[in-house]
Amino acid sequence: MSVDTGEPAVSVQALGKRFGAVRAVHEVAFTVARGEIFGLVGPDGAGKTTTMRMLAGVLRADSGQIRVDGVDVLADPERAKRHLSYMPQRFGLYEDLSVAENIFFYAELFGVPRAQRISRSSELLRAAGLAGFERRLAGQLSGGMKQKLGLVCALIHTPRVLLLDEPTTGVDPVSRRDFWAILYELRETGVSIVMATAYMDEAERCSRLALFNAGEVSHCDTPARLKAAMPGALVSITTAAPGALRGVLAGMPGVLGVLLMGDRLHVRVDDAPRRLPELRAALGARGLTQARVETIEPGIEDVFVALLGATAA
Amino acid sequence: MNPATEPAVAARGLSKRFGAFVAVDHLDLAIGRGEVMGFIGPNGAGKSTTIRMFCGLLAPSAGSASVAGFDVGTQSQRVREHIGYMSQKFSLYGDLTVRENLRFFGGIYRVPSREFAERTAFAMRMAGLEGREDALVATLAGGWKQRLALGCAILHRPPVLFLDEPTSGVEPQARRQFWDLIHELAADGVTILVSTHYMDEAEYCNRIALIDRGRLIAVGSPTELRAHGLGGELVEVACEPLGAAIKALAGAPGVIDAAIFGDRLHVVLAADGPGIGGLPGLLQARGVRGGAIRSVAPSLEDVFVRLVSRGADARGAA
Numbered sequence: 001m002s003v004d005t006g007e008p009a010v011s012v013q014a015l016g017k018r019f020g021a022v023r024a025v026h027e028v029a030f031t032v033a034r035g036e037i038f039g040l041v042g043p044d045g046a047g048k049t050t051t052m053r054m055l056a057g058v059l060r061a062d063s064g065q066i067r068v069d070g071v072d073v074l075a076d077p078e079r080a081k082r083h084l085s086y087m088p089q090r091f092g093l094y095e096d097l098s099v100a101e102n103i104f105f106y107a108e109l110f111g112v113p114r115a116q117r118i119s120r121s122s123e124l125l126r127a128a129g130l131a132g133f134e135r136r137l138a139g140q141l142s143g144g145m146k147q148k149l150g151l152v153c154a155l156i157h158t159p160r161v162l163l164l165d166e167p168t169t170g171v172d173p174v175s176r177r178d179f180w181a182i183l184y185e186l187r188e189t190g191v192s193i194v195m196a197t198a199y200m201d202e203a204e205r206c207s208r209l210a211l212f213n214a215g216e217v218s219h220c221d222t223p224a225r226l227k228a229a230m231p232g233a234l235v236s237i238t239t240a241a242p243g244a245l246r247g248v249l250a251g252m253p254g255v256l257g258v259l260l261m262g263d264r265l266h267v268r269v270d271d272a273p274r275r276l277p278e279l280r281a282a283l284g285a286r287g288l289t290q291a292r293v294e295t296i297e298p299g300i301e302d303v304f305v306a307l308l309g310a311t312a313a
Numbered sequence: 314m315n316p317a318t319e320p321a322v323a324a325r326g327l328s329k330r331f332g333a334f335v336a337v338d339h340l341d342l343a344i345g346r347g348e349v350m351g352f353i354g355p356n357g358a359g360k361s362t363t364i365r366m367f368c369g370l371l372a373p374s375a376g377s378a379s380v381a382g383f384d385v386g387t388q389s390q391r392v393r394e395h396i397g398y399m400s401q402k403f404s405l406y407g408d409l410t411v412r413e414n415l416r417f418f419g420g421i422y423r424v425p426s427r428e429f430a431e432r433t434a435f436a437m438r439m440a441g442l443e444g445r446e447d448a449l450v451a452t453l454a455g456g457w458k459q460r461l462a463l464g465c466a467i468l469h470r471p472p473v474l475f476l477d478e479p480t481s482g483v484e485p486q487a488r489r490q491f492w493d494l495i496h497e498l499a500a501d502g503v504t505i506l507v508s509t510h511y512m513d514e515a516e517y518c519n520r521i522a523l524i525d526r527g528r529l530i531a532v533g534s535p536t537e538l539r540a541h542g543l544g545g546e547l548v549e550v551a552c553e554p555l556g557a558a559i560k561a562l563a564g565a566p567g568v569i570d571a572a573i574f575g576d577r578l579h580v581v582l583a584a585d586g587p588g589i590g591g592l593p594g595l596l597q598a599r600g601v602r603g604g605a606i607r608s609v610a611p612s613l614e615d616v617f618v619r620l621v622s623r624g625a626d627a628r629g630a631a
Contacts, residue, residue: 043484044455143356169481172355172510173617177572184573188556200485201513201614205575223575238536243496259489260496262349262518263534296610301485301513308486 007070009034009161009192010055015064017050024050026215028064032161032194032208035187040196041203041300042212048196049089051212052165055194056086069160082110085159089166091150095139099130102138103153110157117156124152127182144175151182162186164195168202180205200301209300213308227298230306232256233272234298235279238264239291245283252282256306266296268306319382321346321473321504322367326376329362329527336362338527339376344506346472347499351518352508355621359527360508364475367506369393381472381504394423397471399462399479407451411442411461414450415468422469436464439494456487463494467503474498476507480514492517512613521613525621535613542616543581544623545569548589550578551604552596561599567591570619579615 010032017025025047032038040048053059055066057077066073069083093102100121107117125131128148133141138149147167154162168176183193195206203209204223211219211226219226239245242265249267250258254275259266269275272295283291298306320343329337337359344350354360365371367380369389378385381395405414415433424432437443440460450458459479467474476495480488495517499505507518515521516535523531523538531542552558555573562571562578567586572579582588589606596603 043487046484170510172358173512173614174355174621177614177618181573184555188554198481199511199513201511201612207576243500260493261516261535262351262520263536299513304485305489 006034007067008032009036009069010038010194011065011067012051012055013065015051015054015066016062017054017059018062023215025054025061028210028215028217030210030217030220032192034192035190036207037183037187037193037195037205039203039206039209040194040212041198041200041206041209041304043198046212047215048198048212049165050215052086052163052194052196053088056084056163057081058086082157083159084161084163085154085157086163087150087154087165087167089169091154093138093146093150093153096137098135098137099125099141099149100134102149103156106153107156112157120156120158121152124155127185128152129178142175144171144178147171147175147179148182151179155186160191162191162193164193166196166198168197168199176202200299200304203300211304211307219307223300226300226303226307230298230303232268232270232306234296234302235267235269235272235276235293236264236296237267237279237283237291237293239283239288245286245288248282248286249279252278254278266302268302319346320344320379321348322350322378322380322506324363324367324376324378327363327366327373327378328375329359329366329371330374335527337366337373340524340527340529342522342529342532344504346504347502349495349499349505349507349517349519351515351521352506352524353510353512353515353521353617354524356510358524360524362527363524364477364506364508367392368396368398368475394469395471395473397466397469397474398477399466399474400477405450405458405462405465408449410447410449411437411453412446414461414465418465419468424468432468432470436461436468440464441490454487455483456490459483459487459491460494463491467498472503474503474505476505478509478511478514479507481509481511512617515613523617523620525624530624531620538613538616539611543569543611543619545581545583546588547609547611547615548580548582548592548606549574549609550580550592550596550606551576552578553602553604557599558596558601561595561601562592565591565595570622572618579609581615581619 008031013029015025015028028051040051042048054061057073057080061074068080071080071083073080103121130148141149168179197203208222209226210217243260246258246260246265249255254270255267256270257268280293322344324340324342327337327340340363352360366373366378366385369385369392372386380392383391385392415436419429442457442461480491495505507514509515520534521538522529531538558578559571562568562580567583569581569583592606593603
């Protein structure tokens with residue numbers, strides 16, 4: 001990847017925000033390189049949206065530093081807004097305006113010169129697969145198309161840094177894949193993307209992740225390295241009636257956790273080469289010689305649970 | 314008729330038209346007692362319309378469905394007495410306490426007063442809320458709220474439960490606890506239909522029904538769908554630049570599909586094509602710096618997107 005050796009696209013240091021007695025964000029720090037898709041991952045209430053709003057300059061941080069595209073956001077939020085674009089969870093589209101009218105509204109808001117407006121807008125509409133829909137009312141678009149129109153509006157002033165808060169919530173997998181294809185194209189033009197998501201499968205697609213928990217970043221790395229850092233290994237056991245086996249396996253030595261999936265069990269063990277034969281023997285002793293037992297790659301959710309353990313919920 | 318073997322939910326040629334628009338088109342589906350069935354499809358595929366018919370809220374235009382042994386068209390009141398419903402929005406009252414919410418939903422579902430104490434105690438125990446009866450619901454963490462919503466939805470012991478994206482946005486540990494509860498209910502014979510966009514929720518279902526444009530396009534366990542749904546072998550290709558790599562592979566012989574996934578490509582290869590060995594040549598011809606190519610297990614999302622776009626291709630060709 002062609003990463004600029006200069007200043008990072010986003011740098012955050014010792015960021016903090018309280019709401020009364022609630023410590024929403026505490027000592028959060030990370031940097032995002034140019035051209036990265038950086039994910040803020042964690043459950044609702046972990047501090048993702050609050051961090052996002054501070055990055056966007058719409059919420060004032062209590063402490064810490066934020067630089068976006070070289071601009072100090074706390075010192076000069078208005079200037080920072082020319083370098084970034086923020087798409088909140090509920091992006092404000094005007095449902096009774098057409099696609100083209102929504103785009104021109106945002107172009108006006110962001111001060112895009114009229115001469116550039118038409119060419120930029122048609123280029124973005126083509127990339128988003130919305131060409132030909134210019135006259136349709138935004139209210140009559142499907143969920144996935146609305147999402148893409150929001151993205152077009154957010155990109156009309158050619159920002160260097162794009163901040164997306166749960167951009168594909170409620171969007172089906174096909175539309176979601178289209179949306180991601182646009183993000184990848186943007187990335188190839190050098191735009192840096194920071195995205196908050198509660199969906200672990202979405203997190204897998206980011207170049208790096210910050211795991212948020214209770215207002216703090218507990219881990220920050222690439223998805224592959226986070227998976228490698230998971231204590232133990234994950235074993236999948238596919239068999240008829242997996243529910244009945246669960247209690248048996250949970251008590252075995254070296255078993256750190258057993259999760260009942262729809263048609264199999266996911267068992268986290270301390271040491272796969274040592275425990276696989278023991279698991280197979282336990283299954284064999286119950287006559288389950290047909291069960292498929294295999295080591296599988298953990299998902300980000302497995303990593304999250306293993307690294308953070310049971311938190312209060 | 315044997316209630317133990319008769320499906321808890323059965324649709325036969327179930328259809329719904331709105332004017333000229335066919336929302337649900339001859340759906341045939343049988344869900345066994347104690348089964349956790351996932352119901353998956355793009356926006357507008359007909360999921361909500363089907364579930365509204367299953368709940369007795371919308372009359373079918375053609376065909377029929379039975380839920381818990383009652384016909385949704387002619388016995389809709391009986392159907393509604395035998396189902397529970399929980400959506401991702403929980404529909405709890407934040408400014409009421411845990412106990413008050415349970416009392417409210419117990420009233421709505423007409424739980425007999427002699428059973429009420431026992432049922433609320435059960436719901437409280439299940440949700441892990443014992444000792445917090447007087448807490449305002451608004452002050453509870455997401456995982457608790459969600460388990461309370463489930464408790465409210467099953468106060469009247471419904472044999473069939475409909476869940477709409479039940480664990481979206483919930484903290485991972487709490488979400489796993491929730492699915493444990495669902496599997497416990499299923500083990501007690503409750504039949505559960507989970508409608509969702511999220512493939513990680515689908516993984517917790519015993520079987521998945523995939524619906525697109527009102528039609529059922531695949532039914533099977535997650536493992537079966539992963540094994541057969543793609544129609545080819547999935548490989549992951551690490552290379553640069555990805556844009557050029559996609560152009561090199563899309564439409565190449567033996568390549569069924571190529572899509573960007575994170576910083577890699579996911580490529581579906583036909584069984585009768587050149588296979589993995591053919592890829593480095595195709596990539597080099599386009600100046601792509603190729604890296605590791607490895608076979609990977611498809612996710613349910615890979616399968617879903619493939620099956621839905623195959624349907625779209627077929628319509629495009631017709």
